[in-house]
Amino acid sequence: MSPAFDLVVRRARVATASDCFDADIGIVAGRIAQLGAALAPGLREIDAAGRVVTPGGVDAHCHLDQPMAPPVRMADDFDTGTRAAACGGTTTVIPFAAQHKGGSLRDAVADYHRRAEGKAHVDYAFHLIVSDPTPQVLASELPGLIAEGYTSFKVYMTYDDLKLDDGQMLDVLAVAREHGAMAMIHAENADAIEWLTRRLEAAGRTAPRFHAASRPMAVEREATHRAISLAELVDVPILIVHVSGREAVEQIRWARGHGLSVFAETCPQYLFLTAADLGLDDGYQGARCVCSPPPRDKANQQVIWDGLADGLFTVFSSDHAPFRYDAPEGKKPGGQEVAFRHIPNGIPGIETRLALLYSEGVLGGRITLERFVELSSTNPAKAYGLHPRKGTIAIGSDADLVIWDEREFVLSNDQLHHAVDYTPYAGQTLRAWPGMTIAGGEVVWDGRDFHPRAGRGRFLPCGAPTLRPRPR
Ligand code: DUC
Ligand code: ZN
Ligand code: ZN
Numbered sequence: 001m002s003p004a005f006d007l008v009v010r011r012a013r014v015a016t017a018s019d020c021f022d023a024d025i026g027i028v029a030g031r032i033a034q035l036g037a038a039l040a041p042g043l044r045e046i047d048a049a050g051r052v053v054t055p056g057g058v059d060a061h062c063h064l065d066q067p068m069a070p071p072v073r074m075a076d077d078f079d080t081g082t083r084a085a086a087c088g089g090t091t092t093v094i095p096f097a098a099q100h101k102g103g104s105l106r107d108a109v110a111d112y113h114r115r116a117e118g119k120a121h122v123d124y125a126f127h128l129i130v131s132d133p134t135p136q137v138l139a140s141e142l143p144g145l146i147a148e149g150y151t152s153f154k155v156y157m158t159y160d161d162l163k164l165d166d167g168q169m170l171d172v173l174a175v176a177r178e179h180g181a182m183a184m185i186h187a188e189n190a191d192a193i194e195w196l197t198r199r200l201e202a203a204g205r206t207a208p209r210f211h212a213a214s215r216p217m218a219v220e221r222e223a224t225h226r227a228i229s230l231a232e233l234v235d236v237p238i239l240i241v242h243v244s245g246r247e248a249v250e251q252i253r254w255a256r257g258h259g260l261s262v263f264a265e266t267c268p269q270y271l272f273l274t275a276a277d278l279g280l281d282d283g284y285q286g287a288r289c290v291c292s293p294p295p296r297d298k299a300n301q302q303v304i305w306d307g308l309a310d311g312l313f314t315v316f317s318s319d320h321a322p323f324r325y326d327a328p329e330g331k332k333p334g335g336q337e338v339a340f341r342h343i344p345n346g347i348p349g350i351e352t353r354l355a356l357l358y359s360e361g362v363l364g365g366r367i368t369l370e371r372f373v374e375l376s377s378t379n380p381a382k383a384y385g386l387h388p389r390k391g392t393i394a395i396g397s398d399a400d401l402v403i404w405d406e407r408e409f410v411l412s413n414d415q416l417h418h419a420v421d422y423t424p425y426a427g428q429t430l431r432a433w434p435g436m437t438i439a440g441g442e443v444v445w446d447g448r449d450f451h452p453r454a455g456r457g458r459f460l461p462c463g464a465p466t467l468r469p470r471p472r
Helices: 078-087 105-116 135-147 166-179 190-202 210-214 217-234 246-257 285-289 298-310 353-362 369-383
Strands: 005-015 020-028 031-036 042-047 052-055 057-059 090-093 096-098 127-129 152-156 182-186 238-240 262-266 401-405 433-439 442-445
Touching: 005 031, 005 369, 005 401, 052 369, 057 353, 057 369, 078 090, 078 433, 078 442, 090 433, 096 105, 105 127, 105 135, 135 166, 152 166, 166 182, 166 217, 190 210, 190 217, 217 238, 217 246, 246 262, 246 298, 262 298, 298 369, 353 369, 353 433
Parallel strands: 005 042, 005 052, 057 090, 096 127, 127 152, 152 182, 182 238, 238 262
Antiparallel strands: 005 020, 020 031, 052 401, 401 433, 433 442
């Protein structure tokens, strides 16, 4: 008799967003076919030996091979980026197909498919970035793409080449409402940043550490409140991405208190880094941690932890934006140590996201295991229309699983699989790491080695968001 399953993961301590229970997991054709005690034999058997097994992570905010203005280039493409994702326990990524001002959104999507095709090691979907909402984009391209499975898009309130004004924001939010898409908002006030940056530059303050001074919390707070107000006018849910600290958190709590559907995302840099990581003097090393919004201080880290624990945050993403430090296409554009306004924004984190949150959040006693799963896998899958195929351990879901090894070690960049020459978290003591990652029923990471199969990762068209606002 042939085995009942292709693979059985035995003696798992299964964790979902709602429960933890002991079970064997039977897998057939890349999907979970059965959960139960003493399942029939599989062609292959893996003994979890009572270790925690979570759904594979869904990293709903990462940037891979996103076109940049030369000489700057992202270090990770779909090969190295999804390799790193898999080794860190993430089995679904959602990077961004970005429209250029003056360009077509459809062309951006076609170009991004070419960049991903045949390279991804884990499944992927695309968010759109809308930077030029022309009448054609609003009336035709965006609604058409939403209907085809690109059901979320990001808009920026800062960055000259991406930012929308308030009228344009209202226009795209109206499209999100009419066609049931999720709007993700980068909330920082562009004019205020420009004004502060010019003042700093006039005073000769151009070292990386002044990046933080050019984007204080008031800049994020004002834009967060404005985004909330614009969404209220249109009567549409929004998701504020990469929330960095108290001031934006207070705006989101205010909105929720007024019954508005405002979802929120935060990222590891706001839990583990502070503005001091941008430098205490005028040295250039701090360029490694230049990202926007910038990391704040210890007190704000605590505010973010509180929001993760109490339900304020919906989603925990990496905002992986990979640039090499010592490289002319990276943090030293053209080989130069440049003024902070010219440093490419972003830090790597696709591989370390889950282990950081599991170590300090779950094992540090700050959040429950169920909440860890909800923030890092279930909610992102729901927010972007991939649940229940992704984001849970249930019969019929894709067999994307992480078996956790709980052990203490000090992180260094040589352990990682991205193509970046540093991690901002080097030296951090971690208490767990994925001992195995299974994607679509295949072992992609066994705790020591990565098992590549070109083209394993498939493109996932997304459905409508199924996230529901938390009761007040
Ligand atoms: N900020 C962004 O908005 N995106 C990429 C990286 C960053 O720092
Ligand atoms: Zn952003
Ligand atoms: Zn980003």
